[in-house]
Amino acid sequence: MLLIECPWCGARDEPEFTYGGEPAVRPGPATEVGDAEWTGYLYLRGNEKGAHRELWCHSAGCGQWFVMERDTVTHATIAVVRR
């Protein structure tokens, strides 16, 4: 169970948070985005071993989404960023 540093509330237990996956930049406008590019945005993620950027929401707390950079091997928190 991770101890997550909410950038607004401070350190809280993982069950207070919702995981949102790797942030992806939404391509657009829709009429100009190719099928492959859109598929990549929807489904393809880097899933890096090591430093990994993730979206988290303090859903049982302040409700804010933020980006956490985390080491997926050691589970150490590298940085949390307010949006």
Add this chain to the structure above:
Amino acid sequence: MTARRLAAGGRIDRTRSLAFTWDGVPLSGFAGDTVASALLAAGVRVVGRSFKYHRPRGLFGAWTEEPNAIVDVTLGEVEEPDARATVVELCAGVAARGVNGRPSVARDAYGVLDLAHRFLPAGFYYKTFLRDWPRREARIRAMAGLGRVAGTPDPRRFASRSAQCDVLVVGAGPAGLAAARAAAASGLSVIVADDRFIPGGSLHWRAATIDEQAGADWAAATVAALAAQGVRVMARTTVFGAYDHGAYGVLERAADPPAGWAAERLWTVRARRTVLAPGAIERPLVFPDNDRPGVMSADAVLHYLRVYAVRAGESAVVATNNDSAYEVALALHAAGTAVIVADLRPALPEAARAATAAGLRVMANTAVLGTIGRNGVRLVDLGPPDATSARAATMRVAADLVAVAGGWSPTVHLASQSGFRPRWDAARTAFVADTLRGDQHFIDAADIAGALEAGHAAGVAAAGALGRTVALAAPRTPPPAAAAPLRALWRVPIRGARQWVDLQNDVTADDIALAARENYASVEHLKRYTTLGMATDQGKTSNVNGLALLAEATLRTIPEVGTTTFRPPYTPVTLGAVAGLRHGRLYAPWRQLPAHAEHAALAAEMREYGGWMRPACYRRAGEDAAAAVQREAAAVRGGVGLFDASSLGKIAVAGPDAATFLNLMYYNEVATLKPGRIRYALLLQETGVVYDDGVVARLAPERYLLSPSSSHTQGVLAMLERWHQTEWPQLRVAFHDITAAWATFVLAGPAARAVLAPFTDIPLADDALPHMAVAEGRIRGIAGRIARVSFSGERSYEVSVPAGYGLALWQALLAAGAPHEITPYGVETSSLLRAEKGYILIGTDTDGMTLPDDIGMAASLRSKSVDFVGRRSLLMPEARRPDRRQFVGLLPADPATVPAVGAHAIERTADGGLRSLGWVTSAFHSPALGRSIALGMVQRGRALAAAGAVVELYHLGRITRARVCAPVFFDPTGERLRA
């Protein structure tokens, strides 16, 4: 049976005699006993039958390491299968039963299996039943196995707790207490958790003098001093798992919980630093027939003697490869047991001197070469450790106890759970945890003096890491005598005799050699192939011997073989404790409607819908649910019905950019919606899949009210928040779930307006409040809202008042509607009414692949130009396939038969097979049409409907026919909605 309780001594309360039964036989013990110590005191030798061969087995250990004494325990209505008798605290009335023995472990009919052991080697099941395991599984499981699960609910209460501390100390033996004492002296908050009944650990059975006190007295004084400083010292509490960021899973067992109190509490403890002081577990020695009852860990023998005042045997052979057994030999001798010491080492160590002086026979270079005795050791053969044949025995002695001391394995489990593998220390002949997670300290000591010193140092280091200093001296104890090194001998080199490595799983040294020959040379493969180290004891006594034998068999070193992965839990955790209170009604508490009491008074059939308890229908006397639904539906169409829609989601959206934002979220155009108007709209996922539907009401230019499905309200709110925060944070808009603040009732039917009119100042004339309009005003003088929307196809008003007025309004509407024979109707009736109109129910008629066009809503994609959520996905080739399943109506050929939901629409393939075109999603008998109707998703369904095609419906081998039609059966032009 021989009574073996000493007349005095031990930590039992002899004033409290406790009656219990063993396999139905009445016995008694004392308060402070475990079931195991009481059995040993009563002279019970066979406490279990082995897993595979049904060999008789006796107690080996005295605590959680015990491999043999697996018992089913019953106390009142509580049944605990597969408990270890060594850790079950004796209480009056306990019924304990041995497992895996029929009729009992003492007289087990399956004992004959042992005669066939040559045909049941490692991997036997894999090899033999590869092909027809399913056919044989039941019989094999009946023969090989453990306890019986009661199959009845566990009546005990379990609780969950959380705690935080600066320093968590795991273990309250000499090391843990020394660490806790130092950390607490620095002013830090400290929790000490220890799994035994009394803190103090080995100080209760190993002799020590600390700060001029007897070890156990020092432990008691230290615990008292810690408690006085505010340290929480938790007995009967196992730290079973180490998790991320200093979190630990901790199971606390109540000693004798009062009625209604939790029997066990599962703690999540978050600690800044942790001192792991779990002690060490004694290893067995591996020699022929070393599994007979009476072969016990020497340390366990001492434990039984000093803690429970039970002598484990009348005459004993103490077999050892290290110095620690000499204290055991002397204690047994002092208690009146005849003792012979067989030391594997070539020369007697210094430690033997006291034993010799006491008159014990002590032999160097001597191993146990075999044991004899049907249901327990009777004779013991001794001889040279390098003997290759049982005939090499030089001596046969009568003994009913073989106390074995094979060296010590530090309990590295918790330290290793973080992913750091323990290291083999050849000098100490043990795996040690010297690479640790940064927030952990591990104490590993060979004796009590070392434990005190290292424990104190760890406490000081933990405090130092948190910026504190400790002004307290370490506990003082006389320096120990220098210990002679251990002699590792992993088995006696006699071939042909069975030498047991894992008693719980019936794994012998030969099984390990066989696995190695069959190339299961990786330690992880060895474990799975032979089951070494599995089950309730997880190899606490067997693993190191097993690894060492695998190393020998594969000509590798022990570090090259390595260990298997250490994972939580350290000891079994009751599933009930994991669930805590989160089960049954409390798992996901039901929500009740504001008018719940009225529904109950009307004898509504309440069912759970998406977490809400709602009336399914209101059955009258002599009426079943299906008949009630038919009656209610007809009453709505013929007059007026009243429906409690309070659970329908209500999300308020406000802000200058509310229109812009919602237009990006919704599939349908909602920015052009005029204030006071309502539009039906879909919410898609970014993949284009329909996530929810509902009406969007614009109350004012900057104020909207969304009505998501009852079960999707939280999901829709979360979705709005996420898109707002992560994609369009510049838009000024806010969201609020106001579902629970409002009671909402639907008046539906031709007489709805007549019933409602006297209640409100909101004009209800059709030009003032037409279909799909909303108005705010007063309902019986209270600020409320009326929305004219319909899920039934009838003239319909959704009336909302603050939740607290809901009950009264419901009563008043029923009373006012009486002249019109107003009929309350439930969710099932609502579902029938909407099916007659072909209105979809999200999640019922749609699934995780449904796109808007599939349910006939293609217009927005053509007309909207903003990049709403999901838009681009609707342009993908998959979304444009011509053979997608489409939402259609199905009229069964037999109007009296309602097709099964889930029945497949099929076509015949060229080879005579059946192929699914889709399926029925909703089906009812329609009272309005007087026949059966169905809705479904069918490939190319709209074309089939246009052609009036007949399809076959397949369900459980039966085929019926239905005509495909447009998905609206009743009032297709919507005249009743408006007029």
